[in-house]
Amino acid sequence: MPLTLASLVQHSALKLSVRAGEGRLDTPVRWAHVSELADPVPYMEGGELLLITAMKLDAEDPEEMRRYVRRLAAAGVVGIGFAVGVNYDAVPEALVEAARAEDLPLLEVPRRTPFLAISKAVSAALAADQYRAVTAGFEAQRELTRAALSVDGPAELLTKLAAHVHGWAALYDTSGAVVAAAPDWAARRAARLTPDVERLRERPAPASAVVGGSEDRVELQSLGTGRRARGALAVGTGAPLGTAERYAVHSAVALLTLTTERSRSLHDAESRLGAAVLRMLLAGQADHAQDVAGDLYGALLDAPFRIVVAEPALAGTAQPQGLAQLADSLESAAARTGETLLVVPEPGRLVVLAADGGSAVQACAEYAESLESRRGRDAGEPEPDELVIGLSAPALASAVAAAFKQADQALAVARRRGRPMVEHEELAAGSVLPLLADDAVRAFADGTLRALREHDEKGRGDLVASLQAWLSRHGQWDAAAADLGVHRHTLRYRMRRVEEILGRSLDDPDVRMELWLALKATSTPA
DSSP: OOOBHHHHHTOTTTOOEEEEOGGGTTSBOOEEEEOOOSOOGGGOOSSEEEEEOOTTSOTTOHHHHHHHHHHHHHTTOOEEEEESSSSOSSOOHHHHHHHHHHTOOEEEEOTTSOHHHHHHHHHHHHHHHHHHHHHHHHHHHHHHHHHHTSSSTHHHHHHHHHHHHTSEEEEEOTTSOEEEEESTTHHHHHHTTHHHHHHHHTSOSSOEEEEEOSSOEEEEEEEOSSSSOOEEEEEEESSOOOHHHHHHHHHHHHHHHHHHHHHHHHHHHHHHHHHHHHHHHHTTOHHHHHHHHHHHHHHHHTSOEEEEEEEESSTTOOOOHHHHHHHHHHHHHHHHHTOOEEEEEETTEEEEEEETTSHHHHHHHHHHHHHHHHHHHSOSSOOTTOEEEEEOOOBOGGGHHHHHHHHHHHHHHHHHHTOSEEEHHHHHHSOSGGGGOSHHHHHHHHHHHHHHHHHHHTTSOOHHHHHHHHHHTTTOHHHHHHHHTSOHHHHHHHHHHHHHHHTOOTTSHHHHHHHHHHHHHHHSOO
């Protein structure tokens, strides 16, 4: 229990009596300070019991006492101890009335009680309270450590922490999602703080913030030893934390940070193993890869999965934070549903094997949707942390090389079309014509048809339109001539002119194919 004015009044050796402010004796006392200055406020920090004899004050002047007491109350002084029998035989009524007006506790100190005795009593009580807080803190640390080492680990630690602070606690992963909360009802409250956790994550670890509302006061603490936070801890209470509670929170932060960093080391080792498994799969050694994967990735390779390949949207950009954030997001999504995920960071790109139809694949789609929505509001050059993603069709371990190629092809199309993500199945189910919207293809088409367009611009005929009509009718003269509204002999003449100008024969199917694609490419929107 913290030291209060009531504790001092009840101290049998001090013999203090209350002259004003009886209703505020439960106010905690931070220190006892003696000052005979007419204005001691510049030397006050708040929370002090001020001990005076009024050596330099006219304590019988009502106006002077009102000003004096008003300034003390505004400075946070919790009470006045007035020694009688020194300069005044009794506490002056002007001081009593001023203290009552400000509802500031006024204690009468008898002559036989020296100020030093009060200071010693305050110091001893504060030391005892600090000792109790430290002892409680060490006990909390031991209990939290046992919880962290238990089977339930972080979840059990949160339960113990919530009990110690008489509130609630929640753990967030790197994406800002709630991993665990105690008690159970706190999960919904914690989820509403995700935007605050995301802002905290943008600051170098360790970082902290206090957020409050009508429900409670919440302290947020980042977890991790590097620049990027590996998670966050939220602690909600009805009032500011006391010394013992703060010891418990600091112990929880340290333990969770150790757990997080240990998990990160294991994660790095898993990533190296995953990279080796992927290399085996790409080399066609599916059986060896499954043997090496064991229990860690075996379940993933036994069922259909997809390959995700992600790169920065701005070509040539060094590996940005966006790739790390996407990896964290996919891992968090998979962890929440118990899915196995194989993540292989590479220089400038990210390769992921994820269960077909699982949460990680869904997280990719949600990322693409959010990015397309943002681009819709603010079209322009991609941000440095934006990504493009290619997604393969479902595959088994024996077909990883083909799936990897599919993901790369989808990625190339996504980059060319300016889209955040493309699935390979879209390419197989769609038309080849959108693929013609490439600068190199357009340049080829413009070069192929330039001579015919220059001929038409000089008013010598409509060769381009005639060629398109003839090709669209598969070389049927009467049908094409009817579409153009000309005689078939006129159309035959125009086709001979096309062959003469281009120096190529329309009897060659490759020539017809190239001319048709050139016509479609120049009519396809960029």
